[in-house]
Amino acid sequence: MLGLGGVIGAGLFVGSGAGVALAGPGILISYLIAGTLALLVLQMLGEMSAAIPTPGSFSVHAEQAFGRWAGFTVGWLYWLMLVVVLSVEATGAAAITATWVPAVPQWAWVLLFITFFSATNLASVRNFGEFEFWAAALKVGAIVCFLVLGLLAVLGVLPGTEPTGLDNLTGHGGFLPHGWSGVVAGVLAVTFAFGGLEVLTIAAAESEDPARAVGRAVRSAVWRILLFYVGSLAVVVTLLPWDDSAIGTSPYVAVLDHIGIPAAGRIMSVVVVVALLSAINANLYGASRMIFSLAERGEAPAALLSVSRGGVPWRAVLASVAFGFLSVLLNLLWPDTVFLYLLNSVGAVLLVVWLLVAASQLRLRRRLERERPEALTVRMWGFPYVTWLALAGVAAVLVLMLTDDSARVQVIGSTVATVTLGAAAWTRDRLRRRRAGSAPAMAPAMARTPAPTGQAGSTEQAVPAEAVPTGPTAGSVT
Numbered sequence: 001m002l003g004l005g006g007v008i009g010a011g012l013f014v015g016s017g018a019g020v021a022l023a024g025p026g027i028l029i030s031y032l033i034a035g036t037l038a039l040l041v042l043q044m045l046g047e048m049s050a051a052i053p054t055p056g057s058f059s060v061h062a063e064q065a066f067g068r069w070a071g072f073t074v075g076w077l078y079w080l081m082l083v084v085v086l087s088v089e090a091t092g093a094a095a096i097t098a099t100w101v102p103a104v105p106q107w108a109w110v111l112l113f114i115t116f117f118s119a120t121n122l123a124s125v126r127n128f129g130e131f132e133f134w135a136a137a138l139k140v141g142a143i144v145c146f147l148v149l150g151l152l153a154v155l156g157v158l159p160g161t162e163p164t165g166l167d168n169l170t171g172h173g174g175f176l177p178h179g180w181s182g183v184v185a186g187v188l189a190v191t192f193a194f195g196g197l198e199v200l201t202i203a204a205a206e207s208e209d210p211a212r213a214v215g216r217a218v219r220s221a222v223w224r225i226l227l228f229y230v231g232s233l234a235v236v237v238t239l240l241p242w243d244d245s246a247i248g249t250s251p252y253v254a255v256l257d258h259i260g261i262p263a264a265g266r267i268m269s270v271v272v273v274v275a276l277l278s279a280i281n282a283n284l285y286g287a288s289r290m291i292f293s294l295a296e297r298g299e300a301p302a303a304l305l306s307v308s309r310g311g312v313p314w315r316a317v318l319a320s321v322a323f324g325f326l327s328v329l330l331n332l333l334w335p336d337t338v339f340l341y342l343l344n345s346v347g348a349v350l351l352v353v354w355l356l357v358a359a360s361q362l363r364l365r366r367r368l369e370r371e372r373p374e375a376l377t378v379r380m381w382g383f384p385y386v387t388w389l390a391l392a393g394v395a396a397v398l399v400l401m402l403t404d405d406s407a408r409v410q411v412i413g414s415t416v417a418t419v420t421l422g423a424a425a426w427t428r429d430r431l432r433r434r435r436a437g438s439a440p441a442m443a444p445a446m447a448r449t450p451a452p453t454g455q456a457g458s459t460e461q462a463v464p465a466e467a468v469p470t471g472p473t474a475g476s477v478t
Contacts (some may be wrong), residue, residue, distance in 0.1 A: 001136040002200040002217065002282070008139040008228060009275040010092065011193030013268060016233060017248045023186030024177040024242040025169045028230055030186030035226050037397075038194035040390040041354045044361040044380050046218035049201035051368055051375035053210030056293030057201045058357050063297065065360040069425035072299045074356045075290055076421055077414075078198075081346040082287040083320055086280055087327030088343065090114055093276035096269055110328050117281050118321045121288065124310035125206055128285050135278035142271045143228045146252060150235030153259045160260055164238055172241045188404060191397055193229075195350045196279065197221070199286045206289075206311070215378045287320035288313055299425075345417045347410025351398055352418055358391040 019027045048061045056063075056075065063071025087110075094109035120127045149158070156163035169175055176182060200221070204214035236251040239258060246254035256264030292313040294300035306315045330342065365383055368376055380387060401407035 001133045001140075002203055008136070008143060009193070009196065009279050010089075010272050011190075012229060012232070013252055013272050013275060014250055015193060016190065016236075017251045019186045019189040020233070020237065020242050020251060021248050022178065022189055023182040024173060024175070025237040026176040026178070026180075026183045027186045027190070027237065027242075028234055029183050030190055031230050031233055032226070033183075033393075034187050034191040034194060035229055037191070037354075037390060037393045038197060039221075039225065040381075040386060041357050041394075042197045042218055042221065043378070044357050044387065044390070045198065045201045046214050046378045047376065047380050048357075048361055048364055049204055049214045050211040050378040051372065052364075053205045053214065054293065055202055055205045055289040056297070057198065057205070057290075058353060058360065059290060059293060060297075061360040061364060062356045065363040068297075068299070068429055069422060070356065070360075071297065072294070072425040073418060073422040074353060075294045075299060077346070077349050077418060078353055079287050079290045079294070079320070080417070081349040082283040082290070083323040084327050084342055084346050086114075086283040086287070086320075086324045087331055089276045089279045089283070090324070090328060091331055093273050093280070096273050096276075107328075107332060110332075113277060113280060114321060114324055114328065117277075117284050118317065120281065121284050121317050121321075122308075122312060122314050124312060125285075126310075128281060129203070131281055132278060135274055135281070138274050139271065139278070140228075143232055146255070147228075147231055147235060149259060149261070150232070150239060150255060153255075154235065154238050158259055166238075168238055168241050172243055177242065184400060185404075187397065188400055188407060192350060194225075196282065198353065199282045202286050202289050211375075211377050218378060284317065284320055284324070288316040291319060292316040341413070344409050345413040347407075348398065348401060348414035349417070351394055352414060354394045355391065355398075358387055358394065362387050362391075 016027070019030060023030050045058060049057060052061060052064070054060045056071070059071045059075035059078065062074045090110045090113050091106075093113055094106045097109045098104065098106040120131055152158045153161045154164050178185070200217050201214055204210045204217065207213040233251070236247065236255055239255055240247060240251075244254065246257070250265075250268060253265050253268045256268070261267070291300050291304055295302060295304040295316065304313065304316045304319060306313065308314045327342065334340075361380060362384060365376075365380065365387075398411060401411045
């Protein structure tokens with residue numbers, strides 16, 4: 001459910017309308033391209049996470065593949081992205097709920113949402129999983145109902161409807177009214193809607209059987225996500241002309257209104273709020289586990305390693321939510337200056353993470369085949385050729401963003417943030433080696449160590465030999 005619900009959010013329910021406006025019916029091709037790219041990244045993540053289950057996920061994988069600087073850089077980048085996006089989602093949900101109860105100001109809703117999810121994440125990891133399960137179930141249920149109703153309307157089975165045929169797909173300028181450039185623009189508009197898949201590999205490390213859990217999640221998510229995204233958008237552009245102004249506002253509401261579902265707008269606004277709240281919950285969870293993993297490896301303050309009896313890294317949760325509160329404050333005070341700069345600095349971080357996932361998988365797969373072939377219970381398709389194809393695809397999206405005036409600033413901001421963190425980590429490691437009088441170290445070898453007792457399960461996992469806690473830090477997770 002994390003795999004399915006993680007990518008079904010406001011980006012699909014609302015943001016997909018912008019993609020339809022750019023590409024027309026060709027948005028189906030855009031979603032196929034972006035979705036395939038995201039699912040290739042998920043398969044690579046699944047391979048590494050099944051073999052090396054750890055709350056640090058791709059940050060640990062990058063460290064094992066390229067050294068401490070890589071793990072530090074991608075870990076802190078991802079944490080920063082999550083806590084900034086958390087505030088955006090809290091603000092978005094509050095903007096909707098404030099219209100339901102005008103007497104309650106928007107900032108009070110933001111405070112309520114973040115406080116509630118802080119308490120949920122501090123109580124136990126089971127609470128996080130329970131909320132995410134039901135939120136994902138509601139979103140998946142909404143999509144399934146939409147698909148069923150839409151298909152019946154397309155066939156003309158519903159009262160008051162007639163078979164639509166292919167008129168809306170081939171008319172109004174054709175299937176590609178803006179040509180292939182529209183499809184490319186659509187890819188840029190929808191790629192980030194697939195962000196969120198990474199959380200399932202972080203959460204799998206706290207399941208009773210991480211390797212089995214991540215394998216099942218990846219296999220089930222692959223075809224279902226494409227079905228939900230491409231299938232639901234196919235219903236939209238088949239039932240309604242792509243240039244219908246109602247689609248730009250909310251394609252799902254437009255379709256429900258078209259087939260005569262009462263209170264369609266209110267129904268979808270509830271679904272969107274649930275989607276945003278689910279994202280807040282998942283982002284807080286992912287951020288806390290990522291910074292906890294960084295602390296385990298000496299890349300963040302050791303004080304963040306405190307774990308409650310319920311297995312929750314409570315100081316890591318508080319550190320993440322504290323920045324979330326700060327981001328919300330910045331958003332309220334300076335939405336067009338400070339907060340905008342902060343948001344632009346992480347706008348393309350997801351693609352940086354995907355690049356490092358693919359690069360790490362290229363290197364770790366060979367090492368796993370030599371050292372621990374039995375751990376490869378999930379395998380990347382067509383390795384190494386498909387991995388190289390995915391790398392080229394992500395790089396192409398970044399290049400295309402540079403050609404877009406609205407997206408260029410995000411690429412530049414994220415590049416500056418990545419280079420700054422990478423340079424700081426590389427310089428720090430050089431100084432450490434110089435003080436120690438040692439030669440430059442190779443990428444850390446894989447070692448086996450039991451999972452921290454603060455995490456559910458006792459499955460052994462491979463971690464960098466240099467990351468195995470020693471001394472006083474080793475006992476701080478129990």
